[in-house]
Amino acid sequence: MWAEQQRGIHVNQAELLCKEGCGYYGNSAWQGYCSKCWRERIRKSDTERLSNGVYSDAASSLTFAKFEEKKSLEKSRRVSTVRRFLWGTASPPKAAECSEGKEVGLKPFENLEPGDFTSFLKLLRQPSAQRLQSRITAFLNTIQAYHHLPVEKQSDLVQDFYQNIASYFSSSMPETQVSQMMEHIEKLIMTRLHKWVFCHDSCDDEQRDLLLQRRIKSLNWVTPQMLHVPFTQAGSEVSDPYLLAITAIIEMDAKRAPQDKLTCVCKCSHNVFQALASSSTEPANADDFLSALIYVVLRANPPRLHSNLQYIIRFGLPHSLMAGESGYYFTNLSCAVAFIERLDGPALNLSSEEFDSYMQGRKVSSQPPEDSEGQKKARENRKKLEDLKNRQEKLDQGVRTLQDQLQQWMQSVQLQMDEFTAQSALALNDDVITQTAGSVSDDVITQAVASVSDEAALVIKDDVTEDNAETVC
Amino acid sequence: MAAGGTGGSNKTYSFKVVLLGEGCVGKTSLVLRYCENKFNDKHITTLQASFLTKKLNIAGKRVNLAIWDTAGQERFHALGPIYYRDSNGAILVYDITDEDSFQKVKNWVKELRKMLGNEICLCIVGNKIDLEKERHVSVEEAEGYAESVGAKHYHTSAKLNKGIEELFLDLCKRMMETAQAEERAKGNGASQTATSRRGVQIVDDEPQAATAAGGCCASG
Numbered sequence: 001m002w003a004e005q006q007r008g009i010h011v012n013q014a015e016l017l018c019k020e021g022c023g024y025y026g027n028s029a030w031q032g033y034c035s036k037c038w039r040e041r042i043r044k045s046d047t048e049r050l051s052n053g054v055y056s057d058a059a060s061s062l063t064f065a066k067f068e069e070k071k072s073l074e075k076s077r078r079v080s081t082v083r084r085f086l087w088g089t090a091s092p093p094k095a096a097e098c099s100e101g102k103e104v105g106l107k108p109f110e111n112l113e114p115g116d117f118t119s120f121l122k123l124l125r126q127p128s129a130q131r132l133q134s135r136i137t138a139f140l141n142t143i144q145a146y147h148h149l150p151v152e153k154q155s156d157l158v159q160d161f162y163q164n165i166a167s168y169f170s171s172s173m174p175e176t177q178v179s180q181m182m183e184h185i186e187k188l189i190m191t192r193l194h195k196w197v198f199c200h201d202s203c204d205d206e207q208r209d210l211l212l213q214r215r216i217k218s219l220n221w222v223t224p225q226m227l228h229v230p231f232t233q234a235g236s237e238v239s240d241p242y243l244l245a246i247t248a249i250i251e252m253d254a255k256r257a258p259q260d261k262l263t264c265v266c267k268c269s270h271n272v273f274q275a276l277a278s279s280s281t282e283p284a285n286a287d288d289f290l291s292a293l294i295y296v297v298l299r300a301n302p303p304r305l306h307s308n309l310q311y312i313i314r315f316g317l318p319h320s321l322m323a324g325e326s327g328y329y330f331t332n333l334s335c336a337v338a339f340i341e342r343l344d345g346p347a348l349n350l351s352s353e354e355f356d357s358y359m360q361g362r363k364v365s366s367q368p369p370e371d372s373e374g375q376k377k378a379r380e381n382r383k384k385l386e387d388l389k390n391r392q393e394k395l396d397q398g399v400r401t402l403q404d405q406l407q408q409w410m411q412s413v414q415l416q417m418d419e420f421t422a423q424s425a426l427a428l429n430d431d432v433i434t435q436t437a438g439s440v441s442d443d444v445i446t447q448a449v450a451s452v453s454d455e456a457a458l459v460i461k462d463d464v465t466e467d468n469a470e471t472v473c
Numbered sequence: 474m475a476a477g478g479t480g481g482s483n484k485t486y487s488f489k490v491v492l493l494g495e496g497c498v499g500k501t502s503l504v505l506r507y508c509e510n511k512f513n514d515k516h517i518t519t520l521q522a523s524f525l526t527k528k529l530n531i532a533g534k535r536v537n538l539a540i541w542d543t544a545g546q547e548r549f550h551a552l553g554p555i556y557y558r559d560s561n562g563a564i565l566v567y568d569i570t571d572e573d574s575f576q577k578v579k580n581w582v583k584e585l586r587k588m589l590g591n592e593i594c595l596c597i598v599g600n601k602i603d604l605e606k607e608r609h610v611s612v613e614e615a616e617g618y619a620e621s622v623g624a625k626h627y628h629t630s631a632k633l634n635k636g637i638e639e640l641f642l643d644l645c646k647r648m649m650e651t652a653q654a655e656e657r658a659k660g661n662g663a664s665q666t667a668t669s670r671r672g673v674q675i676v677d678d679e680p681q682a683a684t685a686a687g688g689c690c691a692s693g
Contacts, residue, residue: 175485228546273520276520277520283501283520283521284522284523285500285523285542286523286542286544287496287544287549289521289544290544290549291544322489322559324539325524328523328541331555335544335549335552335555338555339552346548347548
C-alpha cells in the first residue's frame with residue numbers, strides 16, 4: 001500500500017526450489033540451493049577456501065566497520081560465509097553436541113519475570129550465559145560491519161538470527177518462555193542496531209516520511225465530523241479526549257526497539273478506546289476505532305511515521321506482528337496510514353471540488369477547528385493579560401498624580417506657614433497671639449498630612465485587592 | 474500462510490479469524506455474544522469489540538482464537554487486504570433482512586478467494602434469524618451460494634444466542650484440519666516461522682502481489 005513496487009517477492013514456485021533438483025526449497029542465501037545440497041557443496045569447497053585465507057579476511061572485516069566491497073553478489077556470499085563461521089552450517093548437529101552445556105547456561109533465565117530486561121542483562125553477563133552472549137556479540141559485529149548492505153538483506157539476517165536463537169532456546173525451554181526470551185533478545189539487539197538500520201540509506205524511507213508528513217499537514221482541515229469520529233466536546237477540563245493517544249503515537253519515534261514502538265502503538269490504541277468509551281456506552285467496533293485512529297494520526301502527524309512502521313515490519317519479532325493484540329493495533333495503524341495516503345473527497349463525504357478547495361486552502365472548514373477550545377482559552381488569557389497591563393498602568397499613573405498632589409499640597413502648606421510666620425512677625429509684640437497661632441498651624445498641618453496619607457493608602461489597597469482577585473480567577 | 478498450527482500434540486494452535494460484513498449486520502453483537510455471552514448488556518466489561526480472543530480446547534488440543542473485527546464501511550473497503558492477510562479463517566456476516574448486505578458478502582468472498590486462495594476457511598453467516606418474518610435473503614439462495622464457493626453457511630441470532638457456539642467450533646475444527654494438512658504437506662514444522670515471517674514482510678505490498686508472494690516459504 002505504501003511501498004508500491006519495490007518491495008515484495010515476486011517469484012514463481014519453480015524458482016524457489018533447490019537448484020540441485022532434490023525437491024526441497026532453495027534459498028538465495030545459499031545461492032538457490034536447499035540447506036542440505038548447499039552444505040554438501042560447501043563442505044567440498046570449504047577446505048580450499050580456508051587455506052586460501054578467506055577466513056582471516058572475513059574475520060578482520062569484523063573489526064573494520066568500513067569494509068568496502070564492490071560486487072553485491074560477492075557481498076551476500078561473504079555474509080553467508082561469515083554466518084557459516086558463526087553458526088556452523090546447520091543447527092541440528094550442534095544442538096546434539098552441546099545440548100547439556102546449553103541447558104545449564106539457560107537455566108537461570110527461566111526464573112525471569114516477564115518484561116524484566118535489566119535482570120536479563122545481568123544474567124547475560126554471567127559466565128554461564130557466555131555462549132549466548134558471544135553469539136549475540138558476534139552477530140552484532142557482523143551486522144555493523146555490513147551496515148552498507150541493502151536494508152532488506154539486513155532484515156533477512158536479523159530475522160534469520162531470531163529463528164536460530166529461537167530454535168536454540170526451544171530445545172530447553174517451554175514455549176512461553178521462549179517467546180519471552182526472544183523479546184529480550186530483540187530488545188537487546190535492536191537497541192544496538194537502531195542507529196545502523198533505522199531509516200537506512202539504501203531505501204527511500206526518508207523521502208516517504210517527508211511525503212507523508214506533508215500529506216498529513218495538508219489535511220489539517222479534516223474535522224472529526226468528516227471522519228465520523230464520535231467526538232464529544234463534553235468535559236471542559238479535558239480539551240481533547242484524544243490527547244493521550246496523540247502523545248503516545250508521537251512517543252513512538254523516541255523508542256528504539258521494535259517492541260517498544262509497538263507498545264506505544266498499543267498504548268495509543270488503548271487511549272483511543274478510552275476516548276471512544278467516553279462518548280458511547282457500547283463497546284467500540286472496528287469502524288469507530290479506525291476512524292478515531294485516523295483522526296489521531298492526522299492530529300499527531302507523528303515524526304518519521306513511515307520509517308517507524310517499516311522498521312517494525314523489518315526488525316520486529318514475527319509473532320508479535322502476526323498475532324495478538326499488538327498485531328491488530330499495528331495492522332490498524334497501517335490501515336490508517338494507507339487511508340490517509342489515498343484519502344479523497346468521497347471518503348469524507350465531500351465532492352472532489354470541495355476536497356480540492358480544502359486542500360488548496362481556499363476553503364476553511366465551516367466548523368471551528370478541533371482545537372478551538374484551546375485557542376479560545378488562549379485568546380481569553382491574552383485579553384485578561386492586556387486588561388491587567390492597562391490597570392497596572394492606570395495604577396502607576398494614579399500613584400504619580402498622588403505624589404504630585406502631595407508635593408503641591410506640602411508646598412502650599414509651606415507657603416501658608418511662611419505667610420503666617422511673616423504675619424506673626426509683624427505682630428511680634430503680641431506674644432499670646434503668636435503662640436496660639438503657632439499651635440493652631442501645627443495642628444492643621446498634622447491633621448492634613450494624616451488625612452492625605454490615609455487617602456493614598458486606601459487607593460493603593462483597593463487596587464491591590466482587585467489585582468489579587470484577578471490572579472485568583 | 475498458516476500463522477498457527479505447528480506440529481506435536483502438545484503445541485497450541487493460534488488462529489486469526491477476520492470478521493467481515495457491512496455495518497449494522499450485527500458483527501459486534503455476534504462476537505460479544507461469543508466471547509462474553511452478552512447481548513446489549515450494560516455489564517459488558519470490554520471497552521472494545523474489535524479485537525477479542527478466546528481459548529478453546531478441541532479434542533485435547535489447545536486453540537487460541539484471535540478474532541479481528543474489520544472496518545466495514547464502504548470508505549474503508551480498499552483496506553481489506555491489510556486486515557485479512559495471514560488469516561486462517563473469515564466469518565462473513567450478513568443480515569437476513571437486508572439483501573444488500575448479502576451482496577456485499579459475495580463481493581468479499583470473491584476478493585478473499587482471489588487474494589488468499591483456498592487456504593482460508595470461509596463461513597457465511599446469516600445473522601438476525603430472530604427476525605425471520607422480515608427475511609429478504611432466502612435460505613436456499615444463501616446456502617446454495619455458500620456451497621458453490623466452498624464455504625459453510627450458518628444461521629445465527631446474537632439476540633437469542635442461537636448457532637454461534639456451533640459456528641465458531643466448526644470453524645476451529647476446519648482450521649485445524651487445514652493446518653494439519655499443511656503440516657503434512659510440508660513434511661516438517663521447521664519452516665513454520667519462516668513462512669509466517671515472509672507473510673509479515675509482504676505487509677506493504679500491493680494486494681495483487683500478495684498472492685504471488687504468499688506461497689513463498691523458502692529460507693530457514
